[in-house]
Amino acid sequence: MKLKDLASRLDVHVIGNAETEVTGIASLRSAGPTDLVFIEEEKNLQLALQSKAAAVIVGKFRNIPSQSKPLLVSAQPRLAFARAASILFRNARPAVGIHESAVVHSSAQLGNNVHVAERAVIADSVELGESTSIGAGCVIGSDVMIGKNCQLYPNVTIYPGVRLGDRVIVHAGAVLGSDGFGYVRDKASGHYEKFPQVGRLEIEDDVEIGANSTVDRGALDVTRIRRGTKIDNLVHVGHNVQIGEDVVIAAQSGLSGSAVVEKDVIIGGQVGIADHVRIEEGAILGAQSGIPTKKVIRGKGIVFWGTPARPIRDYLKELAVLARLARTKKS
């Protein structure tokens, strides 16, 4: 692809030879002679120019030296780079069609350009939107509806009745719509009996779910993950949880039943959120922090840490006080 064409699609400005061909993206270290790279800080410009890359996406730097490589200038160079990657890789279209080893029920409705890979199972009454790709070994239960341009990697399991919006990405081994963890203990026998887990799971557009993560359906109502939320690997989302738009949840965090996470929240790795907790808009939960039952966490842009989670300033002060005390005591 010519740099000038890429620049026009990215709506950025070119300095230097706009006829340069780029075929891929890379890091400064790994770049080959037709790769595009990016830098965000002006101090890295020399490094970028010394790399083997064909061209560099840069920020609106003060001093652009007379340079040896063409530049693309963007107010958000990392974003422009991500979009450039997406444009360059879009040409490499995945396979289309139903592999002969897949098992697709006759009542399933498949849109145009759908791909169903080897050994995938599509149960009755499933609907797959156009250009959606179902990886090898996936099992899509009855009545599941999946929108357009979704990508399911291999060995994903979707329980019956789950709904996915458009452009949803689900990584290998993830399980969507499993039963929540709810039991009633019989006072007479002391045995636990299963509380019905018959609600729904709805995942909106542009959500991404990591490998081997699990998202439970509602018990009687609905578990919902709203548009644009990104979930890392091995995350657990319990029944009836409500996650707002543009939430980010790092690996191995867990959200217990009926937790509410409002939009723009950022959740670090291995965070534990108990049942009926509410994390309000824009709060940030540090890695491994824990939020006890029914707590409300409030504060746009405020970082919380520890178990039970408190504002990080307080937590760090506590740590410092404690360390000082331990040092001054005789051991």
Next chain:
Amino acid sequence: MKLKDLASRLDVHVIGNAETEVTGIASLRSAGPTDLVFIEEEKNLQLALQSKAAAVIVGKFRNIPSQSKPLLVSAQPRLAFARAASILFRNARPAVGIHESAVVHSSAQLGNNVHVAERAVIADSVELGESTSIGAGCVIGSDVMIGKNCQLYPNVTIYPGVRLGDRVIVHAGAVLGSDGFGYVRDKASGHYEKFPQVGRLEIEDDVEIGANSTVDRGALDVTRIRRGTKIDNLVHVGHNVQIGEDVVIAAQSGLSGSAVVEKDVIIGGQVGIADHVRIEEGAILGAQSGIPTKKVIRGKGIVFWGTPARPIRDYLKELAVLARLARTKKS
């Protein structure tokens, strides 16, 4: 189903029109005109009566007003509701028979009404009890014995030789009988060599195991999970672990090798139990708590919290003392 028939199977009392038809269960919010709902607290009765539900399961409340809906009266309304759901859904029997895409070894023994779904693999010498259902894509290794009325959801893997009792439920992606984590370091080379992981895994009746959880076989002896224990998603159970009856383990908790968990223990989410720990009968471990190697936790009904876990009263006092100190120190 008529309310009077349901009431007789639940052994509860009906107030109002016992001829009312119910077809499903629901929450107050989502109930339709043929749904059954339940409430546990008398203060919610008006809300329930205002819902669209056909009938309400209630407790032995003091004041039952002259009402617009039939009621089922139970000493344990949540339990009655759970059982009602189980009765109503039992009519919706899952499929029976071996799907033509499944691979079933000729030496496998399948009971009556067994279901083996699409692309499941049943290896040699497997035994499946009557009315057991194996989900699509499951892989059941050689010599596995599974009892009656079990339900395995899709893409479960069971290693050779594992035993499951009756009515065991295993959710999608769970792995049962994998090798434990045991190595011997050669003092000469510094390399780790695999310690044999050739023991067994036995899971008793009425156990439920969550999506993507992993349970290792014994190294030389047996890992055992006793009757009625319920395990949530993404839980890890190491080799040689012994879990008693009616234990509840929430999501993402981990039990290291040779840990013993006695009956009626409740384990919150993300709890870490080190090797050779013993959790005695009826203890309760708060979410994210950690039990160091070889510790014994004792105390029926006592909640433990923190790492290392201590009685929650002590832990909360420590937190309060520390917070006070941090506030009074100059920052």
Next chain:
Amino acid sequence: MKLKDLASRLDVHVIGNAETEVTGIASLRSAGPTDLVFIEEEKNLQLALQSKAAAVIVGKFRNIPSQSKPLLVSAQPRLAFARAASILFRNARPAVGIHESAVVHSSAQLGNNVHVAERAVIADSVELGESTSIGAGCVIGSDVMIGKNCQLYPNVTIYPGVRLGDRVIVHAGAVLGSDGFGYVRDKASGHYEKFPQVGRLEIEDDVEIGANSTVDRGALDVTRIRRGTKIDNLVHVGHNVQIGEDVVIAAQSGLSGSAVVEKDVIIGGQVGIADHVRIEEGAILGAQSGIPTKKVIRGKGIVFWGTPARPIRDYLKELAVLARLARTKKS
């Protein structure tokens, strides 16, 4: 197998009848009359001699009584036992050949004695080294290269382009090469867009990866796990992580993007390692400890604990000081 033959292969000394036949290994408790057992401490010798075992691997004990069973004497009895197990079980060779239900692309290159089990999918341009075994339901993406004598258990997913060395063991449900967790937030829309995750994953010889663990590919560069490292179940390894040789990582630990773990490090269960952390050679991280962003942990053989992790001595002192304070304060 005769004890004398086993002894010669283990390079250990026999006391007693070297013609004794052993067919398996066991614990003292479970040993049958043709089993081999081992003990490390001299005080357990009587117990071992009273077991039903055919023979006992022992250390270089001071007093070897005139005994009723043959002994194998080794400076490292546990290691000798592990190796004996490996020799005895090697005779039980796994199946060889391609199951008719597997889907193997015509461009895949399979070495001698490769086994591809039921319903496994081998995509185009895959290379499998000799005597490698691919479990039922595994999905091996395009261009994956797997070395010799590897064993993949069922339902493993390997994304395109991943490289595995020789003798690598991957347990059921593990996912290798999934996309890392990287997004760029568009300042204009507030939406997250996917940062390219197009790097590689390289896993060297003799690595073992536990059930349902996930290892992400590099974003632009490479994620690498070096020779001999052992990873337990449900572990998360993020993009661009570098793990050295002979590292041990217990269950449910997580390593965030670009973390570096040097050789001989030991990581307990549920440890959280933030992005760009460096754990230097031989450090030991206690279970559930947490290492904040960009920290360097240094100290061969030193145990670190807590979040943020500090030397365990300091941490224990802090805990003691705090407990004392809480006891002396009025509640």
